Amino acid sequence: MKITIKDIAKMADVSTATVSKIVNHKDQNISQATRQKVLDLIEIHNYVPNRVASSMITKKTNSIGLIIPDITNPFFPEVARGVEDYAKLEGYHVILCNSDNDLDKEVSYIGMLQEKMVDGIIFTSSSLRNKVSKEFLRLQIPVITVDRDITGMRAQGKITVDNTTGAYQGVSYMIERGYKRILHLGGPMTSKPALDRFEGYKTALDDHGIKYDEKLFFEGNYNAQWGYEGVAQAITNNLEFDGIFCGNDMIAIGAIKALNEKGISVPENIGVIGFDDIYMATVVTPNLTTVRQPNYRMGYKAAEMLIELIKHPERKMKDVVLKTKLVIRESTK
Amino acid sequence: MKITIKDIAKMADVSTATVSKIVNHKDQNISQATRQKVLDLIEIHNYVPNRVASSMITKKTNSIGLIIPDITNPFFPEVARGVEDYAKLEGYHVILCNSDNDLDKEVSYIGMLQEKMVDGIIFTSSSLRNKVSKEFLRLQIPVITVDRDITGMRAQGKITVDNTTGAYQGVSYMIERGYKRILHLGGPMTSKPALDRFEGYKTALDDHGIKYDEKLFFEGNYNAQWGYEGVAQAITNNLEFDGIFCGNDMIAIGAIKALNEKGISVPENIGVIGFDDIYMATVVTPNLTTVRQPNYRMGYKAAEMLIELIKHPERKMKDVVLKTKLVIRESTK
DNA sequence: TCTCTCTAGGTAAACGTTTACTTAATTATA
DNA sequence: TATAATTAAGTAAACGTTTACCTAGAGAGA
Known part of the structure; x- marks a missing residue:
């Protein structure tokens, strides 16, 4: 049998209220003798509240849900770590949910x-x-979105990254280093970040007197496969380009792989720049020049905001x- | 105000017991008319139990704790995903805890x-x-360890990988491909897996008539930094070797980086083999030949065992x- | 001495469910 | 027709806490 507050109270010959007060440090009005007696009993019997x-009464569970598409995607462990770190600081637990961007799973998780x-x-x-899902819109508790909006819903808080400026800086840097015809292998344009990066790309070209050429823009997914295919396709089409601005690092990694296989040298013949700065960027050859996103910070900030809202x-x-932040490494000259 | 079972019961003009039975599908003895009435009310008022x-009564929370050192370490997201997937299947939630291998954090998490x-x-x-921590030993609930034992404690279940055989196969393969003096850049020998891999390494040498040379064995950590340094040191010491068996992929990645910088070609001059098969192994140049660990499986299996034990x-x-499983790629010839 | 204010603690309701047991009505069986 | 069995519910205690409110005694001030 698990030992409860009643057991401790009985043994200490006090009321459960007294024990409760001591356990929760609301014990200004408890004598030192009683406090010590109770504390000793708790220690001896390994009482854990x-x-x-408590949650029944306080209406707080001290836990938060973290819904991400897939912890296995290298983008997310850092944000997860960020939220977990801050949550722990405040005594909260985090429940991990992998939605795979699947509406059904999302609904199911929200329910749970x-x-x-x-x-x-x-x-x-x-x-x-x-x-x-409409389930999201019905939610009675605070929600913080990170990296994107929820359409039709005013989340109580929102953390994003300045993708436009980031892309602008990256592309500007390429232009300044002498790259002239810069391919953009973008993510899906249904997503705000992808759109914003595309925007930054165009503005950077514009500001540097380069006319945007729509033949140099490809829309795809966020994975290495797409980077690989995108480059292969561009080459097959005899497209002329000397630089690639990729929608994220995974795309860049795929692109570099394709270039390597074709015997095209990076960065001499073609410069490549990514977005995110995942650990892998430091490991590929050549190391990837990229626009760093503060993933950990995003998670941490999100938890901060959420917990403030809870309180x-x-x-x-x-x-x-x-x-x-632009991180210059070896994939641009 | 949140709507409760009592509200539904009152509106449906039945007892809470009836509603409870319907919600939990213990409703063999409920008429279709009543069932429908209650279900409709639940739908209309968006009642969520x-x-x-319930946990107070059933003594089950349907949640499990997952304590890992760091979700940011590429080894862990896959195992986390494995446990989460199975847990979801069974209606369990998983609470993510990053211990950083720190005893204090571990104690704190166990308490929470x-x-x-x-x-x-x-x-x-x-x-x-x-x-x-001794807190672990006191635990009243089932514990499954994955990848290692808990000293002094008989966990109710244990999932490990056959590291010895894995190492044996990897090293044997190298020998069969003609590598003769194989360096071993191992992990910390305080850990069982590192020890077992070392064991497998020695046995493979032995079985192929190669004498184990302790000058070819280095003990270190599990990160790329150590792989880099290990190789640098070996070269500085004018050590003769034509192959490296690494304690894990991160070490291998660091080692390859060092070799690249010294202008030593992999796999022609020196073959390299890793352990784990993280995604990064497919992305470095050359792609890493490695011994695959079934990380996802480990997590999945662990959740399976744990939930069976809970039931x-x-x-x-x-x-x-x-x-x-030995995965042959490009870092061995 | 009387009243007031602290101090140290106790009382008991409440939180939202589940479930063992009970009950009333209906149907089946002999 | 009398009884047994089945169906369709309802009753109320229990789970382990927290907390608003109460109380008894001690000391202080007049």
Whole structure:
């Protein structure tokens, strides 16, 4: 039998209220003698308070849900780590949910999280989808989105990255280094980040007196496969280009692989730049020049905002837009 | 105000017991008319059952704790995904805990998980540490360890990988391909997997008539940094070798980087083989020949065992030892 | 001495479910 | 027709806490 607050109370010959006060450090009005007696008993009998019972009363579970598409996607472990770190600091637990960007799974998770009475939800997406289940819109608890909006819903908080400026800086850098015809292998244009990066790309060209050529723009997915195929296709089509701005690092990694196989040298013949700065970027040959996204920060910030909202639901949160940073390595000359 | 089972019961003019039975599908003895009436009310008012209240009675929270050192380490997302996938299948939630192999954090997490009344715990470690907190030993709930033992504790279940055979196969393959003096850049020998791989390495040499030379064995960590340094050191020491068997892929990636920088060609001059088969192995140049560990499987299996134990605590679990697989790519000739 | 204010703790309801047991009505069986 | 069995519910305790409110005694001030 598990030992409860009643057992401790009986043994200490006090009421459960007294024990409760001591356990929760609301014990200004408890004598040192009683406190010590109770604390000793707790230690001896290894009493651990049942937080599900407390939750019934306090209406707080001290847990938050983290919905991401796939922890296996190298983008997400860092944001997960960020939210977990801050959550722990504040005594919250995080429940990990992999949605695979699948509406059904999302609905199912939202249901489970609601039933478990989580205090809030952080929602991250790889932005491959723009719809969101109506279950989301019904939610009574605070939701923070990171990296994207939820259409039709005003989430209580929003963390994004300044993708436009990031792309602008990356592309500008390429132009300044002498690259003139820069291919853009973008992510899916249904997603805001992909759109913003495309925007930054165009503006950078424009500001440097280069006319945007739509033949140099390809829309695809966020994976290495697509980077590989995109380059292969461009070459087959005899497209002329001397640089590639990729929608993310995975695309860039695929692109470099294709170039290597064709015997095209990076960065001498063609420069490549990615987006994200995942660890792999430092490991491929050549090391990838890329626009770093503060993934850990995003997660951490998201948890910060969420927990502040949990504590003060009436507070209005300002959206936060994090800055990117150009990381120059070897894939550009 | 959140709507409760009582509200539904009142509106449907039935008892809460009836509603409860319907919600939990224990409704053989409920008339279709009543069932439908209640179901409709639930739908209309968007009633969601409070599982923390149920947990009080059923003594089950349907959640499990997953303690890993760091989700950011490329080894772990796959195992996390494995446990999450199976857990979801069975209606369990997983609470993610990053321990950083730090005893204090571990103790803190165990405390929190106990208080939250998780039904079981999966404990994974990067094997950098062998001690475990006494809090672990006190735990009343089932614990499954993956990848390593907990010293002094008989966990209710254990998932490991046959590291010895894996190493044996990898090293044998190198020898058969003509490599003769094979360096071993191992992980920390405080960890069982590192030891077993070392064992497999020696046995393979032995079985192929090559004498083990202790000058060719280096003990280190599990990261790329160490691989880089290990090789640099070996070269500085004018050590003669034509192959490297690495304690894991990260080490191998670091080693290849060092070799590349010295202008030593892989695999022509020196062959390199890793362990794990993380995604990065397919992305470095040359692609890494490695011994694949079934990470996802490990996580999945662990969740399977844990949940079986939760349902049938009396059952005795057989330890499972998963097989590795040699994946031949480009870093060996 | 009387009243007031602290101090140290106790009382008991409440949180939202589940479930063992009970009950009333209906149907089947002999 | 009398009884047994089945169906379709309802009753109320229990789960382990927290907390608003209460109380008894001690000391202080007048």
